[in-house]
Amino acid sequence: MSERTLSDAARGRLRYVRLPPGRVTLVDFPDFLIVGPQRTGTTWIHESLRDHPDILWPRLKEIFFFSRLKEPNDPKFQSADLTWYLAQFRDPPWVFAAKMLLSLRASGRLYRPRIRGEATASYAAMDGDLIDEVVTLNPEIRVVLMIRDPVERAWSHAKKDLVRNRGKRFEDVPEREFEEFFRDPYQLRCARYAENVDNWAARVGEGHLFIGKFADVSARPAALLADICRFLGVRSDPRFLGRTVHTPVNPTPPEPIPARYHAMLTDLLQKDIVKVRERFGVS
Numbered sequence: 001m002s003e004r005t006l007s008d009a010a011r012g013r014l015r016y017v018r019l020p021p022g023r024v025t026l027v028d029f030p031d032f033l034i035v036g037p038q039r040t041g042t043t044w045i046h047e048s049l050r051d052h053p054d055i056l057w058p059r060l061k062e063i064f065f066f067s068r069l070k071e072p073n074d075p076k077f078q079s080a081d082l083t084w085y086l087a088q089f090r091d092p093p094w095v096f097a098a099k100m101l102l103s104l105r106a107s108g109r110l111y112r113p114r115i116r117g118e119a120t121a122s123y124a125a126m127d128g129d130l131i132d133e134v135v136t137l138n139p140e141i142r143v144v145l146m147i148r149d150p151v152e153r154a155w156s157h158a159k160k161d162l163v164r165n166r167g168k169r170f171e172d173v174p175e176r177e178f179e180e181f182f183r184d185p186y187q188l189r190c191a192r193y194a195e196n197v198d199n200w201a202a203r204v205g206e207g208h209l210f211i212g213k214f215a216d217v218s219a220r221p222a223a224l225l226a227d228i229c230r231f232l233g234v235r236s237d238p239r240f241l242g243r244t245v246h247t248p249v250n251p252t253p254p255e256p257i258p259a260r261y262h263a264m265l266t267d268l269l270q271k272d273i274v275k276v277r278e279r280f281g282v283s
């Protein structure tokens with residue numbers, strides 16, 4: 001984790017992030033991002049790598065810093081100040097001690113982080129000008145973006161937000177609420193994998209974007225995590241992967257998608273379904 005400072009040129013390019021006066025040190029800025037979108041395995045990745053001795057994670061899984069910069073009235077907005085954001089990537093002494101004990105217990109290795117990372121799923125569908133903010137602050141940022149069948153992803157997200165998180169039964173949620181959820185602008189952006197991949201790929205360095213497939217979370221979980229570790233430049237030994245490697249994380253109710261909702265989503269996301277199949281082999 002080498003020291004980086006913000007140049008005057010970079011300072012002038014930032015439109016949304018608020019900067020402190022004087023010299024800005026970026027040593028605490030993350031080296032990588034797990035960007036989602038939601039319901040594509042990002043929580044599983046985070047949990048599986050949470051105790052990796054080479055990685056420093058913030059105490060919160062999702063910070064929402066960049067995705068809320070243009071939405072200060074959003075309930076998840078906390079700050080646009082870079083100083084606040086960087087502070088999330090520092091271990092207080094008691095946290096460092098706890099992580100050291102966890103690392104020794106889990107893998108027998110000392111907790112000596114070499115990179116910092118954040119997992120905020122909503123970053124996947126960010127506008128290009130917000131991605132520019134990220135890359136301006138760290139031109140070497142590495143990004144993990146996951147891909148899932150658009151219909152399956154939308155259904156899983158709806159079950160989580162409308163059923164599980166509200167403590168409701170599936171049959172208690174009106175069809176109107178499901179349809180409104182599916183048509184929400186953010187939900188539609190999540191389905192535009194080709195566009196989201198292109199937005200990130202056009203801005204990060206060559207070879208700094210990892211595209212993973214949700215199907216591999218169940219089909220080849222250990223291999224997928226090893227691939228991600230190698231991409232991030234950290235050790236991929238099985239001992240460093242958490243106990244959740246072969247365990248579902250953040251599951252939703254097992255309710256299969258009804259035919260009427262499947263037809264609705266297929267019609268709504270047809271173009272995205274074709275693109276994700278043609279470009280990434282996901283169907």
